[in-house]
Amino acid sequence: xxxxVKPTRKNLMAIEDRIExxxxxxxxxxxxxxxxxxxxxxxxxEAQDVRSNLESDYDTAQKKINMARAxxxxxxxxxxxxxxxxxxxxxxxxxNIMGVVVPQIESSKxxxxxxxxxxxxxxxxxxxxxxxxxYEELLESIxxxxxxxxxxxxxxxxxxxxxxxxxxxxxxxxxxxxENQEFIEQKLEEQEREEIFRMKKIKDKKEAEEDELEAExxxxxxxxxxx
Amino acid sequence: xxxxxxxxxxxxxxxxxxxxxxxxxxxxxxxxxSDELDDAVRSxxxxxEVGIVVMHAEDLDYLSREPxxxxxxxxxxxxxxxxxxxxxxxxREQIKRAIGIDLMEED
Numbered sequence: 001x002x003x004x005v006k007p008t009r010k011n012l013m014a015i016e017d018r019i020e021x022x023x024x025x026x027x028x029x030x031x032x033x034x035x036x037x038x039x040x041x042x043x044x045x046e047a048q049d050v051r052s053n054l055e056s057d058y059d060t061a062q063k064k065i066n067m068a069r070a071x072x073x074x075x076x077x078x079x080x081x082x083x084x085x086x087x088x089x090x091x092x093x094x095x096n097i098m099g100v101v102v103p104q105i106e107s108s109k110x111x112x113x114x115x116x117x118x119x120x121x122x123x124x125x126x127x128x129x130x131x132x133x134x135y136e137e138l139l140e141s142i143x144x145x146x147x148x149x150x151x152x153x154x155x156x157x158x159x160x161x162x163x164x165x166x167x168x169x170x171x172x173x174x175x176x177x178x179e180n181q182e183f184i185e186q187k188l189e190e191q192e193r194e195e196i197f198r199m200k201k202i203k204d205k206k207e208a209e210e211d212e213l214e215a216e217x218x219x220x221x222x223x224x225x226x227x
Numbered sequence: 228x229x230x231x232x233x234x235x236x237x238x239x240x241x242x243x244x245x246x247x248x249x250x251x252x253x254x255x256x257x258x259x260x261s262d263e264l265d266d267a268v269r270s271x272x273x274x275x276e277v278g279i280v281v282m283h284a285e286d287l288d289y290l291s292r293e294p295x296x297x298x299x300x301x302x303x304x305x306x307x308x309x310x311x312x313x314x315x316x317x318x319r320e321q322i323k324r325a326i327g328i329d330l331m332e333e334d
Contacts, residue, residue, distance in 0.1 A: 037326060044322075044330055058309045065243045078238075081245035088248050089229040090278045103302075105278070108229075112248065128246070135247035138309075139232065146279045146305040152318060153302055160325040 005180050007187030015184065019177045026169040032098065033162040039097050040155045047148045054141040061134035068127040080128050086112050088139055100158045102151035107143045111136045230278030233271050233304070235264070240283050251277060260289040268294040277304045284308040 005011055068077050088110040092103045112132075233251035234244040237260075241252040251274070253267040264286060271280050272294075287298060287308065298306040299317025319331045 040326075041330075048331070054307075054309060061243055062310075065246070077246070078242055081242050084245065084248045084250070086248055087250050088232055090232065091229045092278060109248065131243060132246045135243045139244070139247050139249070142232070142279065142281055142307050142309070146307050149307065149318060150302050150305045153300065153305075153321065156318075156321045156325045163325065 005184060007184045007191075009188065012181065012184045012188065015177055015181050019174065019181065022169055022174055022177065026166060026174065029162055029166045029169065033159060033166055035098055036100070036155060036159045036162060040152070040159065043148060043151055043155065047145075047152055050141065050145050050148050054138070054145050057134070057138040057141045061131070061138045064127075064131040064134040068125075068131040071127045072125055076124065077128060077131070080124050080132070090143060097151070097155065098158075100154050102154055103147060105143055105147040107140065110139050110143070230304075231276055232279045232281065233274070233277045234281040235267050235271060236281075236283045236286055244281060249281075260286065264289045265291050265294045268297060272297050272301055272304065274304075280304050280306045282306060282308050283310045285310065 005015075065077065086109050089108050091106045091108075093106065094101045095104045096102075231251050232244075232249050233253070234241045234249050235253040236255065237257055238254045241249075241254055245252060251271070253271060255263050255267055268280075268282075268290060271277055282298065287295060290298065295317075298308075299321070319329065322331060323329050
């Protein structure tokens with residue numbers, strides 16, 4: 001609130017400094033927000049491709065496992081699933097996009113050979129192998145989707161934060177500072193006008209007094225010369 | 228640190244992933260979904276060893292508000308949904324909020 005600040009020259013200078021700093025910060029944040037949005041657009045295109053691949057891989061995997069279930073029976077498929085020995089693992093490294101740390105996911109042991117799967121070759125059929133293979137491919141797509149979607153989530157959070165900061169500076173802080181600056185400037189001008197008016201009054205009074213003294217001296221001189 | 232993939236859903240949904248080697252899974256039958264899916268999401272989200280959680284998009288409808296927001300916003304672990312149209316509905320909402328436009332609008 002403008003009424004809360006003391007209308008002094010020192011405060012005015014401090015506010016002018018803050019306005020300058022805020023305006024510079026506002027411009028920088030605006031550039032950061034625009035840059036983040038551009039980076040985000042690139043990731044979004046990639047994400048849409050990844051998502052469509054993921055959905056088609058899921059459909060394929062579903063068809064394969066349904067076929068395996070129909071041919072071998074649900075119990076055989078579940079039995080093979082329970083026998084798996086190798087488990088897919090993921091390790092996360094980080095990557096930096098305009099100050100936003102996004103993950104880079106590396107996977108291992110997702111695709112396995114028939115021997116690595118752990119279920120007996122004799123007890124199962126090719127249908128189960130095909131389903132397992134389809135699900136391994138699906139897992140690879142899921143890992144890629146996780147990487148891209150995490151990057152998107154992190155960038156969106158950063159964009160939201162930056163946008164909020166830009167708006168706070170633009171619509172709250174800067175208008176308040178400018179209001180305070182105007183208030184102090186007006187007050188200082190008012191004080192200056194009062195000062196000038198006071199000086200004028202004093203000057204007028206002094207001149208009137210001097211005129212009076214002069215007139216009195218004149219009267220005295222006239223009285224002396226008359227005598 | 229290496230992490231694992233987890234899967235939450237009906238036994239039919241999880242079997243395929245187990246066939247690909249996923250060993251962390253929460254089997255929830257369709258009848259139990261409205262009661263137990265929330266707890267399954269919470270417990271998997273707390274598991275430090277899990278990096279990615281796979282769920283079926285239709286199962287998101289059974290979640291109450293707080294677990295749903297975990298699924299939509301969690302980064303560690305990341306939730307990936309498959310199947311159905313709601314693939315990235317949480318993300319879509321977040322994009323609308325952050326950018327101001329629905330960039331995932333279907334043409």
